[in-house]
Amino acid sequence: MAALVLPPVLLLVAGVELRSAALEPVSLSLAIGVASVLTGYLSLAPFYCALLECCPDDDSRPDxxxxxxxxxxxxxxxxxxxxxxxxxxxxxxxxxxxxxxxxxxxxxxxxxxxxxxxxxxxxxxxxxxxxxxxxxxxxxxxxxxxxxxxxxxxxxxxxxxxxxxxxxxxxxxxxxxxxxxxxxxxxxxxxxxxxxxxxxxxxxxxxxxxxxxxxxxxxxxxxxxxxxxxxxxxxxxxxxxxxxxxxxxxxxxxxxxxxxxxxxxxxxxxxxxxxLPLEYQHVKMCIRAEMMSRGHLIDEDTVWKVANEMTFFSTDEMVYSDKGCKTVQTKLDFY
Structure with a gap:
């Protein structure tokens, strides 16, 4: 008796498409079995959450x-x-x-x-x-x-x-x-x-x-x-x-x-x-931190130049930066 030839099928195994023009019954059964095993494996929370973000459980405690x-x-x-x-x-x-x-x-x-x-x-x-x-x-x-x-x-x-x-x-x-x-x-x-x-x-x-x-x-x-x-x-x-x-x-x-x-x-x-509004000293701290985050050595001359381009609140004392550290990144780009 001639083997039964199935029409083209599309299987999804572990997220990968497997195409076959004609799978014999044994091959098809094997593929489905593998898919079932992998599907069950993927459903395990630790494996699944290693691939896709999961909502933290009740025991999850951030550091x-x-x-x-x-x-x-x-x-x-x-x-x-x-x-x-x-x-x-x-x-x-x-x-x-x-x-x-x-x-x-x-x-x-x-x-x-x-x-x-x-x-x-x-x-x-x-x-x-x-x-x-x-x-x-x-x-x-x-x-x-x-x-x-x-x-x-x-x-x-x-x-x-x-x-x-x-x-x-x-x-x-x-x-x-x-x-x-x-x-x-x-x-x-x-x-x-x-x-x-x-x-x-x-x-x-x-x-x-x-x-x-x-x-x-x-x-x-x-x-x-x-x-x-x-x-x-x-x-x-x-x-x-x-x-x-x-x-x-x-x-x-x-x-x-x-x-x-x-x-x-x-x-x-x-x-x-x-x-609290930021003072001149805090603006300089922001500049140093931004330089470090970019992988640069801290250059105090550049820190001074950037800090002195910032504007301060128009009280008589001129104590507080009116934009805080908001423009530090763009001003540092200039240097």
Whole structure:
């Protein structure tokens, strides 16, 4: 009897296409068996997660010492932010049963390190950092540009957060340019930040929400300048010197994105993190760190030249850089 000749087939074995014009029954059975074995092998979590990014399990604990080292080595002039971020993030991720998501609101002038700290947190939690599929960045002027579509944005935002937390409980959501966000929009996520065990069958208690804003920068500068004028070190500024004034100032500021927000009214933001304006010495630290990151030896003459091209806030004292370290990279390119 003539062997049965099958039509051309396409098999997917371990992600590789195997084409055959005509496989005999025995060959076909063998190929299917191999595919079944490999499929079962690939389904094993360790092997699968070595190839594709997986959501961390409950036992996953990022390295707190590594987070502290990175903050110490790369964040300059921000003793308050270092202290709060390290304490807040490490205590949250080590808590096996948090009662609510972690919500951080980072405030200060541009170039003081708010975006940088967000990246550091993301890199500490996920190897891919900001490129991780579990880290989500929203930019107000890009993702929510039109005031007349606020209700649509609210619906979309709720669906996006619900879907991603359902896929990974340890998702991170970063909202940049909060001072440009339409008032009331952020209140759409209030149920997800509250002390609910579940919302529509989904628990949000392991998620992290980070809000970045220039709002409050003037309040922070005033406190820092008062300390400087009185001859006190900036390191003497404590969180209690800023916390209440900052939360009230942001709540009553129409341009904060958190204006009369229920997130503040219901005390759902865990920490208001102030980023102090940077002085000349801190700008020089940023320049040196950037040179080292590019693999260059530190040339103090170049450091001096770049630092002196920066502009400083127009008080009589000319103490603080008005752009922080924001333009250091482009100015260093010139040299």
């Amino acid at each position: 707190a010492a590594a987070l502290q080292l990175t903050l110490d080595e790369k964040l300059f002039g921000q003793h308050l932010a270092k202290e709060v971020i390290l304490r807040a993030v490490t205590s949250f991720i080590n808590n096996p049963n948090p009662k609510k998501p972690l919500a951080l609101s980072l405030h200060g002038w541009a170039g003081t390190g708010k975006n940088f700290v967000s990246q550091i947190i993301a890199e500490n939690l996920y190897e891919a950092g900001m490129r991780s599929k579990f880290v989500h960045l929203f930019i107000s002027t890009l993702h929510f540009p039109h005031k007349h579509q606020v209700q649509l944005y609210k619906d979309q935002l709720q669906k996006w957060i619900r879907g991603n937390v359902s896929a990974c409980a340890k998702s991170v959501f970063i909202f940049d340019e909060m001072d440009k966000l339409h008032p009331g929009l952020i209140d759409a996520i209030k149920p997800f930040l509250d002390y609910y065990e579940q919302v529509d069958g989904v628990s949000y208690r392991r998620a992290i929400f980070i809000f970045l804003s220039n709002a409050g920068g003037n309040l922070i500068m005033k406190v820092a300048l008062d300390f400087w004028r009185s001859g006190r070190l900036r390191e003497e500024i404590r969180l209690q010197d800023l916390d209440e004034a900052l939360s009230l100032g942001v709540f009553n500021n129409r341009n904060s994105g958190l204006w009369h927000s229920s997130l503040i009214d219901r005390n759902l933001i865990d920490y208001f993190v102030p980023f």
